[in-house]
Amino acid sequence: MELLTHIRYALWGPFTVLLILGTGVYLTIQTRLVQVWCLPRLLRGRTQSKSGGLSPLQALCTSLGGTLGVGNLAGVAIAITLGGPGAVFYMLLAAFFGMATKYAELLLAVRFQISDGAPLGGPMVYLTRGAGLPRLAKVFAVCCIFSALGSGAAAQGGAIAEAVEAVCPAPPVLIGILTGILLLPVLYGGGERIARASSVLVPVMTVAYLTAGAAILWMHRDRLPAAFAAILSGALEPLAAGGGVLGLLTAHAVSDGFAKGVFSNEAGMGSAPIAHGCTTGAKPCEEGMLGAVEVFLDTFVVCLMTALVILVTGANESGRMGLSMTAAAFSELFGPLAEGFIAVTVLFLAVSTVLGWSFYGLACLRFLRVRRALRALYPLGVALSVAAAAHFPLTDLLYLCDISAALMAFPNLYGLWVLAPVVRRETKAFLKKP
Known part of the structure; x- marks a missing residue:
């Protein structure tokens, strides 16, 4: 764990923070502040596609299935534990500029989409067809395959395992094994079955979670100003302590905020473009707008809700960590049933994320032209990873997620810088349309 901690903070040091922030700022300029115009444009868009497919808002709700997950609950709590309330500020900062990053990712995924029996897109494709970097594309694909087994599974x-163990007296390993077995039929059903399952699992629990969080914030509305003040003052502490700019960049509040922000909304990782790049009949800029709004809802709504609930209830001072801290915060509303509520929420969101990431891994295997017989073993590997992970502490696993996120992000971010002129041209042409 000491070695993993060093690797994690080395990967999420000043260079990575500046790279992600710089990419988001650069793409914000190239997209003419997409954060401002994307939602009005999306709401004015067509209500239904010509082929009778999903409306933009329906597609947005579906795509959130692969994004919402443990990062929204445990990740936020761990970021506050490691970096203090100030980490929340950097999560929001990463998300604001991440909106432009994800817009560009999805735009490029559709722009350079290929048809390989079925549509295929994502960083591995636009790194090859757009940037002319096939070797880097293969590096990304390999990192994504392993990341799907780590971050995704x-x-x-x-x-x-941690959430269910709190309400069910069963060994964590047994919970993991049962979860892996139950996931196998869906995982072996292919991309269509995965997409259908994800679109059903997430919406109900997301609405329930936000409703419960809003109720707690209303109960403690007098503490909200203090919570926001703690977030702002925590973000400024490294400067006040005389650490200067370097201290600001290397402080845990910055590192954990950016890492958990990227892990939650996936802007810059290059994972979501794989799903959007495999759609049919999509238009580059319209698909990009879905990505920008997706980041906003994920971080500015769900993650911020989690952080504020933790801070107004004082759960961050309870001595607990991860999901246990989040459950302690929700006990203000549910009492002893809080552990059960969090367990059900995590079960729905986490299963959806496993399914989404298994789709990403299978798409990268298809890009690498791995034989069909070997690809058939990948869902089994995902299920085994889910089962084996129950034996390890969640905090340790999230360190591995941060490491895998960085390894995926580096080639993808480089590709975004190379292809930024394409994003600018596509956006300029799109904005000229009535």
């Missing part, structure tokens, strides 16, 4: 499996 192991972390979610660990979260499920």
Whole structure:
């Protein structure tokens, strides 16, 4: 764990923080402040596609299935534990500029989409076709395959085991094994079955979670100003202590905020473009707008809700960590049933994330032209990863997630810088349309 901690903070040091922030700022300029105009444009868009498909808002709700997960609950709590309330500020900062990053990712995924029996897109495709970097594309694909087993399967499996163990007196390993077995039929059903399952699992629990969080914030509305003040003052503490700019960049509040922000909304990782790049009949800029709004809802709504609930209830001072801290915060509303509420929420969101990430991994295997017989073993590997993860502490698994997120982000971010002129041209042409 000491070695993992060093690797994690080395990867999420000043260079990575500046790279993510700089990419978001640069793409914000190239997209003419997409954060401002994307939602009005999206709401004015067509209500239904010509082929009778999903409306933009329906597609947005579906795509959130792969994004919402343990990062919204445990990740926020761990960020506050490691970096203090100030980490929340950097999560929001990462998300604001991440809106432009994800817009560009999805735009490029559709722009350079290929048809390989079925549509295929994502960083591995636009790094090859757009940037002319096939070797880097293969590096990304390999990192994504392993990240799907880590961030997508192991972390979610660990979260499920920790949450369910709190309400069910069963060994965590047994919970993990049962979860992996139950996931296998869906995982072997292919991309369509995965997409259908994800779109059903997430919406109900997300609405229930936000409703419960809003109720707690209303109960403690007098403490909200103090919570926001703690977030702002915590973000400024490194400067006040005389650490200067370097201290600001290397402080845990910054590192944990950016890492958990990226892990939650996935802006810059290059994972979500794989799903959007495999759609049919999509238009680059319209798909990009869905990504920008998706980041906003994920971090500015769900993650911020979690952080404020923790701060107004004082759960961050309870001595607990991760999901246990989040459950302690929600006990203000549910009392002894809080552990059960969090367990059910985590189960729904985590399973959806496992399914989404398994789709990403399978798409990268298809890009690498791995034989069909070997690809058939990948869902089994995902299920085994979910089962095995229940044996390890969730905090340790989230360190691995941060490491895998950085390894995926580096080639993807480089590709975004190379292809930024394409994003600018596509956006300029799109904005000229009535």
